[in-house]
Amino acid sequence: VTPVVTSPAPTYLAPVSQLTRRIAGYGLSPGKHGSQGGHGDPARGFPAEPLGGADWNALLARVTSQRIVGLLAWAVADGILPTTDDQAEEVHRAHVDAMGADLVRDRQLIDLVRLLGNAGLDHRALKGTAVAHLDYPDPALRSFVDVDLLVRAEEWDDAVTVITSAGWERRFLEPRRGFDRRFVKGTILFRPDDGRVELDLHRTLALGPFGLTVRLGDLWEGCDRLRLGGVELRALQAEPRYLHACFHAVLGDVPPRLVPLRDLAQMSAAGQVDFDRVVDLARSWQAGSVLRHAIQLAWDILGLDPSAEAPTRVKSLQPAAREARALDAYTSPRRSYVGLCLATVAAIRGPGDKVRYLTALAFPARHFVAPRYRSPAARWQAAARALRAGRGGRRSRG
């Protein structure tokens, strides 16, 4: 959305994008580690009068697409963001819709956990439901669009079989048998009879090189528990959950979404995260660059107190050059699937697995190519274009 300035004499001149960021950072209270929030005045950066129609529509559209309607509703209820009666009603309706959709996803997660449990398979609930219930003061503040579930790598094939037997379908099949279990972040599944919910079934926490350097055993050491709809759900412990929010913030969408940045600030403010353990995990996962970049982004974009513990702690991190290169594969404007695949090769241990990875991608089974490309030739052309773009970028930097 392009920032809108009404004319003549707008009551609120700051771009809508800045106000959206203020909403994303709204209500962060001081934790035991000191102030994590803004600079003392919760009304800083908010307009004194209700926005005009064009600004308001742009704000509501942006807030909805960023999935922070709950935070907007909170700011409106507190009177920090003045609204007309109609605007307040619009926010309320949008929030009720978002909460209803979140509940449907909660229910799907519960059903899936029950399904896996009945088959003797373990799980960790990731992101949406887990973070909403464990890290926010009220789950109504945290919306999400899909169901995220982690299963053990050694149980991957069994989990996929159980879930597909229950009516879910994979969006894409694996390029070669056994590829997913070794190399991928996970797979997307959906229910043909109900297009409302998508399942992101994870084996690790990110696609590409950082997904491969996560020590998967750390994800299964203990868990945080929550009880929902009569079923016990297991989530990652606070520190791996924090690092996963870092991954989500900087290895996912470009530009980053506001929700994972808020998650980081929220977890930091809650004071339940042991930063020594977070740093230790980041080092052992070779993800110090991700941790530092994610916190810097969260604090910059949400306008948080730079003297808080999280940004102070990560300043001293000195990630290795290979971590910086790996991060560049995700955050560069030249980011591409092929570029990430090449960066992944560098992170794969052992020549045998490197060959297996490259062979599967270079010569995938027909069922892998068909849904993605018009023909095998189109696939090679796309790869060649991505490689040329990557080489051109490197040359121009040099």
Next chain:
Amino acid sequence: MTDSPPPGPSPSGPPETRWTRHPESLWRATGDTVVVLPGAGDDPTPLSISGSAARLWELLAQPVSLGELAAQLADAYGADAEVIAADLAPVLEDLRAAAAVERSP
């Protein structure tokens, strides 16, 4: 007018019916609105309940009789408990039919 038991506990006779949220119901709240996804059934459509019904949902966190519910809501809204009990009875039955609440015995 729907028949309903009088407010208050029954000192004798069969055990009083008590109402509570269905243990599999999921819900979120904002202001005086509660969005509930019922615990069972084929229709996964969330229900939105507002105003006094939202207060009713709070009270249903623990098993409670119709009389107790009516008394609490009468206090909160300054209305007659018997009138409230008469209004509540069909609401509770509707919520039960949707599997949002359950009753025992």
